[in-house]
Amino acid sequence: xxxxxxxxxxxxxxxxxxxxxxxxxxxxxxxxxxxxxxxxxxxxxxxxxxxxxxxxxxxxxxxxxxxxxxxxxxxxxxxxxxxxxxxxxxx
Amino acid sequence: xxxxxxxxxxxxxxxxxxxxxxxxxxxxxxxxxxxxxxxxxxxxxxxxxxxxxxxxxxxxxxxxxxxxxxxxxxxxxxxxxxxxxxxxxxxxxxxxxxxxxxxxxxxxxxxxxxxxxxxxxxxxxxxxxxxxxxxxxxxxxxxxxxxxxxxxxxxxxxxxxxxxxxxxxxxxxxxxxxxxxxxxxxxxxxxxxxxxxxxxxxxxxxxxxxxxxxxxxxxxxxxxxxxxxxxxxxxxxxxxxxxxxxxxxxxxxxxxxxxxxxxxxxxxxxxxxxxxxxxxxxxxxxxxxxxxxxxxxxxxxxxxxxxxxxxxxxxxxxxxxxxxxxxxxxxxxxxxxxxxxxxxxxxxxxxxxxxxxxxxxxxxxxxxxxxxxxxxxxxxxxxxxxxxxxxxxxxxxxxxxxxxxxxxxxxxxxx
Numbered sequence: 001x002x003x004x005x006x007x008x009x010x011x012x013x014x015x016x017x018x019x020x021x022x023x024x025x026x027x028x029x030x031x032x033x034x035x036x037x038x039x040x041x042x043x044x045x046x047x048x049x050x051x052x053x054x055x056x057x058x059x060x061x062x063x064x065x066x067x068x069x070x071x072x073x074x075x076x077x078x079x080x081x082x083x084x085x086x087x088x089x090x091x
Numbered sequence: 092x093x094x095x096x097x098x099x100x101x102x103x104x105x106x107x108x109x110x111x112x113x114x115x116x117x118x119x120x121x122x123x124x125x126x127x128x129x130x131x132x133x134x135x136x137x138x139x140x141x142x143x144x145x146x147x148x149x150x151x152x153x154x155x156x157x158x159x160x161x162x163x164x165x166x167x168x169x170x171x172x173x174x175x176x177x178x179x180x181x182x183x184x185x186x187x188x189x190x191x192x193x194x195x196x197x198x199x200x201x202x203x204x205x206x207x208x209x210x211x212x213x214x215x216x217x218x219x220x221x222x223x224x225x226x227x228x229x230x231x232x233x234x235x236x237x238x239x240x241x242x243x244x245x246x247x248x249x250x251x252x253x254x255x256x257x258x259x260x261x262x263x264x265x266x267x268x269x270x271x272x273x274x275x276x277x278x279x280x281x282x283x284x285x286x287x288x289x290x291x292x293x294x295x296x297x298x299x300x301x302x303x304x305x306x307x308x309x310x311x312x313x314x315x316x317x318x319x320x321x322x323x324x325x326x327x328x329x330x331x332x333x334x335x336x337x338x339x340x341x342x343x344x345x346x347x348x349x350x351x352x353x354x355x356x357x358x359x360x361x362x363x364x365x366x367x368x369x370x371x372x373x374x375x376x377x378x379x380x381x382x383x384x385x386x387x388x389x390x391x392x393x394x395x396x397x398x399x400x401x402x403x404x405x406x407x408x409x410x411x412x413x414x415x416x417x418x419x420x421x422x423x424x425x426x427x428x429x430x431x432x433x434x435x436x437x438x439x440x441x442x443x444x445x446x447x448x449x450x451x452x453x454x455x456x457x458x459x460x461x462x463x464x465x466x467x468x469x470x471x472x473x474x475x476x477x478x479x480x481x482x483x484x485x486x487x488x489x490x491x492x493x494x495x496x497x498x499x500x501x502x503x504x505x506x
Contacts, residue, residue, distance in 0.1 A: 009285040010116045019285065045117060055378070055400060056102070056119045060278060065395065067381050085281045086114040087121065087397035 003076050006083045014039045029072045058085045093157040094131045098122040098298050111215050111295040122298045124155035132346050147203050147306035155299045156210045162239045163206020165195040167306050171314035176431040185461040189311055192436050197234050198469035199227035204303035205235045208292035211299040217290035223280035225273050225390045226255030227468055233262035246276050254472045274395045304332050308339025311463055319355045322456050324447040325465040326360045326439045327368045328393040330402030337405045359406050359413040360446030362386035368399045369413035372406050387418045387476040388438040412455040416445035422480045435470035
């Protein structure tokens with residue numbers, strides 16, 4: 001499954017400076033593992049020591065927060081778009 | 092003289108230069124301003140503050156700018172109202188309203204954070220500022236950026252109250268209404284922020300912006316004669332304000348400015364239709380579960396609160412608690428504050444009043460201990476919320492008999 005992933009500024013250094021990358025993955029968990037394989041160091045930034053997505057990292061699948069879907073187990077399909085966004089302050 | 096040393100990650104404590112960055116590259120934690128407190132202690136005294144300007148800039152040494160302020164010269168230093176009538180209504184001994192419904196120039200506490208954010212934006216060389224907002228921040232960035240001569244892009248959820256839309260448009264910003272809730276506006280803005288080199292006050296300037304909220308806490312302590320109250324009830328959207336009121340009291344204590352040992356409990360007020368932080372506090376949960384907001388308190392409608400964990404920690408650590416208000420209770424809270432203290436607050440203020448009442452009734456706030464309510468915005472901005480709950484004017488013809496017939500002969504009227 002080819003999925004488009006938007007990489008936030010603080011992680012772009014790890015992704016050869018790219019703001020957007022394409023990844024083959026069948027779920028969010030799989031996507032995190034594949035990102036790590038392609039761009040070593042990425043997963044430890046996004047996940048804590050137990051492998052769960054850090055509490056200050058928001059991941060959106062086609063604009064919906066994965067915490068409203070099936071979190072790390074959320075399945076992916078061809079053409080999906082995933083955004084990784086740090087938590088930002090309120091207004 | 093600058094006492095701003097740099098930025099520090101609130102999660103892993105890694106240090107960063109004082110630039111327009113907002114998130115730790117290693118753990119995604121948010122960055123916070125770090126100060127040279129030893130240096131501040133040598134120059135900052137109660138007397139020095141008292142001689143300062145009658146604005147939030149009287150606490151300049153504890154704000155994150157390098158040079159002199161360049162925005163918000165009249166913001167802050169709002170009244171601390173001794174609320175004896177409301178106190179009598181509730182049977183409490185010592186009650187105050189910190190009244191930011193009259194903050195200059197756009198009638199909410201957001202004028203504090205924007206004063207700091209725009210002063211820092213200028214120092215960092217930005218010519219364009221932007222924000223994602225539930226309305227009050229939009230008004231404040233629009234106004235202050237117009238005055239300070241910045242180009243300005245303002246992003247809001249499309250369903251905001253009319254007065255909050257007009258209250259931005261009048262300053263001629265680029266006002267962008269996004270089809271979606273605030274959390275969706277926020278996500279979009281963080282993508283825009285990584286593409287355009289703008290000063291987003293609540294994204295890449297967040298570490299500076301957020302510090303402006305401390306001045307609400309500094310003022311409360313100064314206005315109480317350099318003492319922190321036993322209790323504060325504050326509303327929570329992202330949760331930032333709660334953390335900064337607490338930080339303000341702690342900084343004053345650390346610098347020897349408080350006359351008594353700090354013993355304050357901070358309580359969290361949220362609307363029932365959007366209460367991720369209050370729910371975590373009440374259920375003693377370790378996690379904050381994002382929600383889809385549904386409430387008339389649109390300025391508090393943040394379902395995924397960025398500072399939620401920190402706000403929860405402050406409330407727990409300070410011995411505070413949390414309460415939630417329904418839409419009807421919010422309206423009652425607005426009317427109660429108006430009828431007792433003559434202050435017309437917006438829906439967020441209604442939440443604070445309603446939640447304070449509950450916390451008192453539950454015994455979480457004992458009736459003989461001092462209490463400050465943080466009233467953060469003005470009721471003229473959210474009139475839709477109460478327009479069907481305040482009755483109508485009595486209509487009469489322009490003659491005396493019509494007046495007496497319609498008004499003076501109503502049941503219960505005594506001359």
